[in-house]
Amino acid sequence: MYKLETKGLAKRYGETDALLPTDLQVKAGEFLTLLGPSGSGKTTLLMMIAGLVDPSGGQLLIDGKDATHAAAGQRGIGMVFQSYALFPHMNVWDNVAYGLRMRQVKGAALNSAVEDALAMVKMSDYAKRLPKELSGGQQQRVALARCFAYRPSVVLLDEPLGALDKKLREHMQLEIRRLHDDLGATFIYVTHDQDEALTMSDRVCLMNQARIEQLGTPQELYDRPCSRFAADFIGQSNLLDGRMTATQSFAAGAYNLSVESAYVPTNHHHEASTLLVRPEMAELVTPADGFVQGTVAEMVFLGSEIRARVKLDGMADSDELFSVRCHRRHAASLGDKVGIRWDVASTSVLMQ
Known part of the structure; x- marks a missing residue:
């Protein structure tokens, strides 16, 4: 039995599908991230799980029981919003206690639950503020504590780190993951930030155009994307358009590239395809040693490394530059003629 399951769950506004019929299973204790661009349906799905949006069709099961039309307060679900939604006239202690008081928790039980929640997020010393x-990070911790105080079995988080700066976001990502492990609850987390999804999740549900594009572990989505959209949305990607040939090679522009050890979906032959090469799996070499050749058009400084972007020869119809991550000691210079090689086993052939 899954902790949470949707069966054909859908939402339609007039003639617009906000979420097409969707089947999704979430295991107890899992950290699942709903990832996708704006308008992909991820927040709509989260809000229907929370009971804040009524579905147009389908079914929602929680612990195997039908909760499709259950009131939001009867679902045993906690919610953390991007805006924190703290009461400005209440101090930290009272903000955390609010949900418990609404559930008629009183006396020693109330005090214990609030103190435990504040300790969990390391905010005990700020109870009277x-x-x-x-700060923004401290407010986010209070919002988390308020949610965790009544120990919900499912926690929904709607882009809770969106308003924080990069360094604080990265810190809070690790904190939320630690809190998930401590609480043992099922987390469903919405974000459009791919790095956030890859860092925090047990599984990632990638959404596109109101449907699930791909569902799997972060490594599965990164290493074996199922489509051009998935490859382009997650991580830095070099995408070469062409077609498979009968000899386990890939024709792209003037090149005939080996894909003998690449990941090629079963029965994928003689079709318009895209070859995915991740920048970190490629290297700059002499033109004679490269699978492809070109001219260095851009050099992007990234601190510990350089990203070289190469205009490929023999690809007249493409304005895309091929990216290669280089150690600073081995970077080329603008205008250099270079070759590019890559680990063929790390590449994938995608359906267009």
Whole structure:
């Protein structure tokens, strides 16, 4: 039995499908991230799970029981919003206690639950402060504590780190993952940030055009994307358009590239396809030693490494530059003629 399951769950606004009929199973204790661009349906799905949006069709099961039309407060679900939604006139302690009081928790049980939740997010010393006296990261911790205080078995998080700066976001990603492990609850997390999804998740549900594009572990989505969209959305990608040949090679422009050890879906032959090469799996070599050749058009400084972007020869119809991550010691210079090689086993052939 899954902790949460949707069967054909869908939402339609007039003539617009916000979410096409969707089947999704979430295991107990899992950290599942709903990832995708704006308008892909991820927040709509989260809001229907929370009971804040009524579905147009389908069914929602929680612990095997039909919760499709159950009131939001009867689902045993906690919610953390991007805006924190703290009461400005209440101090930290009272903000965390609010949900418990609404559930008629009183006395020693209330005090214990609030103190435990504040300790969990390391905010015990800030109990008497108002939200305006806290930093953005501290306010986010209070919002998490308020959600965790009544120990929900399912926690929904709607882009909770969207308003934080990069360094604080990265810190809070690790904190939320630690809290998930401590709480043992099922987390469903919405984001459009691919790095966030890959860092935090047990599985990632990639959404596109109101449907699930691909579902799998972060490594599966990164190493074996199922489509051009998935490859382009997750991570840096070099995408060469062409077609498979009968000899386990890939024709792209003037090149005939070996894909003998690449990942090629079963029965995928003689069709318009795309070859995926990740920048970190490629290297700059002399033109004679490269699978492809070109001219260095851009050099992007990234601190510990350089990203060289190469205009390929023999690809007249493409304006895309081929990216290669280089150690600073081995970087080329603008205008250099170079070859590019890559680990063939790390590449994938995708349906267009």
